[in-house]
Amino acid sequence: MSDTTTNAPKKRGKKQAQETPAAPPQDEQVVRLPLSELHSFKGYPALRGVMPGNQPYQVRDDDPSMQQIAARIKERGVRQPAIVRLDPEGGYEIIAGHRRHRGSELAELPDMPAIIRGMSDEEAVIEMVDSNVQREDVLPSERAWAYRMRLEVEKHQGARTDLTSPKISAKFRSDDEIGKSLGISGDTLRNYASLTELLPQLLKLVDEKQIALSPAYQLAYLTKDEQMLVLDALDYSQNMPSLSQAQRLKKASQQGALTVELSRSIMSEEKKSEQDRVVLTGDKLKKYFPKSYTPQKMEETIIKLLEAWQKKRQRSQER
Template identity: 50%
Template sequence: MQQKANTAKDAQTTEQILNLPVEQIRPFDNHPFQVNDDDELMQQTIDSIMQVGVLNPVIVRPMEDGGYQMVSGHRRLRACELAGIATIPAIARELNDYEAVHLMVDSNIQRENILPSERAKAYRMKMDALKHQGKAAEQTSSQIGTKLRTDEQIAREVGSSRNQVQRFIRLTELLPELLDMVDRKEIAFSPAVELSYLKEEEQRLFLEAMDYSQATPSLSQAQRIKKLSQQGACTQDAMFSIMSEEKKSDMDKLTIKQDVLRKYFPKSYTPLQMQQTIIKLLEQWQKRRQRENSR
């Protein structure tokens, strides 16, 4: 046991911080976390690097064919590229594929403002890595012990429940178009999980049903559509019928189509300007009525 601890300690002390050319570092395959050039956080990172440099080295792993693969630090690397900085401090660590996935996910998953699609893909990558790692261990060891389910292990590591991890992983079964709608909060999380059980063609038909009805699914609607799929009765007409239902939350709403209002406003007016003008006119109308009633 002491020998193993010393080996780990020696490995840590032999790690060096290298100053690597950014062009020698390739991104992590299927990296699930988005790196946006034009968001505020990216600009803050660029400004910080321009002022004081990269304070925390990125972590990379050397590749057999030369160069390095980014494991942790994609945003810092991209900020250097955008700032025109040619090199970046990096720790080169020997990692197998499974270890690299774990480190990549763990170093990003606790970030604030993670999109549902990012969390879903990260959990899926970690689960696949754990499963492959488990199979490899079984082939090289005859020991029999109590093993955690992969989803339960992920839940413990990220501080969530096994059920919630499973639900996020289900989102990876959605079409990219539907997953984007979840990120944009056009489809709520729970209905999206139910829709993930639809076959690919059924999901495409569902997109048409949403467009036809100009409505997003409630949890009840998504559950009924999922049940139709399980029964082999998830037709386009059936989905149109469900999505065209008037929801309780919509019964108190008054909707006026934009093309009805557009003729009363200049072409240059945005929907927000139209709304503000309508509110002002209604306020004036209300005051006029109050004056008339007080006479």
Template identity: 60%
Template sequence: MKSSAKKVELAPYDDLFSTEESRQDAKLEKVREIPLSELHPFKNHPFKVKDDEAMMETADSVRQYGVLVPAIARPDPEGGYELVAGHRRHRASELAEKETMPVIVRDLDDDAATIIMVDSNLQRESLLPSERAFAYRMKLEAIKHQGARTDLTSAQLGPKLTATEKIAENSPDSKSQIKRYIRLTELIPELLDMVDEKKIALNPAYELSFLKKEEQRDLLDAMDSEQATPSLSQAQRLKKYSQEGHLTLDMMRVIMGEEKKSDLDKVTLSADILRKYFPKSYTPQRMQETIIKLLEGWQKKRQRDQER
């Protein structure tokens, strides 16, 4: 005979003896000490973590005082946690031979995690152009995904901001500059490396980003053969010819072989020529100082002769 009694669901034991205050407290974010081995880098993290002098100083600080500002991470479905903010602190902790570091764990979707990851790094002064470029692009894509959300902008508060304007609100760069940085992500890695190394300036690099990928590779060939990098005016002409469909490797070599105005203002004497007129014991610095003194003496003599 079946029992007519309804099933009774009992509340968990902890809930029976907990207060509303304690239950709310349990929902609050807390700083946890998590093993370094369980913390994984953010996917496609655009910021480089280098073992440079600044990192060694950070590691010394961590060794002495520990990590003072907790990192932020989110649960990784494959196990452990994905770092959202704190990659440099994580590396410094490894160098300091720490086993754990303080972390705030949050449940974040991909877009929210990307925005936090970018914003936590953008204020650093030593960012490379490539780091800033890919970070802005990642944040732009995340904000566009969130475009339907009402918490980003509200029609009642005024006109809806574009994604780029939203980035510029909390960025050291203007809307137009952000767009120019994002454009740099269209450069092939070799050219972008040259921008990071300051061999190519930002403005010419922006113009070169409009070249097709195969044209950019041909440009590397032309730059190597002519031992030159493009000025802004040269980059603009390369872009114009590319858009007209007339850009060829031969044309690139001709353009890169042009004498720049800055080159016309220079007079270069090789070390072999200079060594003929100085003792072997002279260093390059002493040679330069001597030449300057001789030129100053010659200039004064020429002025005296003109006054006679």
């Protein structure tokens, strides 16, 4: 088995592993730790009992990517060590590497490589979020809780002492700075974090891509009781909310007028006009045209190109 721990002992007992001192990053060493001594991050204190599972990222055995990880680990071992910290109550908390840990279990390995790092709760959160932010298979709910947790860290550190909800509008540069470090805007950071206000049933629909993100952001402003009305309306209408419908539900909520009847009425409306509409903005089109082209000139050119394309398709079908 080949991995990053070629020169490290093949297996370390609990006592020996715990005697490994915390070291500066440049001096960190990779050690092998028994899988039985590794357990999930216990969660950020401010969100324990609030965040499902006490951590944003969930390990799912039925996830195809999880199955691929397990297969790769069985074939060649764990190449990238996990990041862990010593748990005073015994063993180690996994900060980064939960899926590698589970993959090792599925591959029936006894241990895995890890870096033991001394970290505060806040440092652990930052490491966890930063190490997963670029993954393509992160669910909206996972990203939402990760960003909510990141904002809670900022609040705890005193930079956002008057922040009480992730829904509050941008007034603090710290949000934009955090977003920039994650490769997103401050607004995107707050919008995702607001999804944690959704009922689990609605957030699941977002994960399943039945409810798009933009409507979901609007629904997150509703109270829990009002969200129950929305769930009833979805079942009644057998529809999922468009952005326009979600905005009207939010407006009715702000006016204190959202009822069972109104929510059902809004969700029962035909959405054909929205489905048939295609919007091409100038920003999307201008890169394809010379700077001298006016919007009218661009439209005329597009129509001509579409007509030529249609004629070409007709000739092809006649052959």
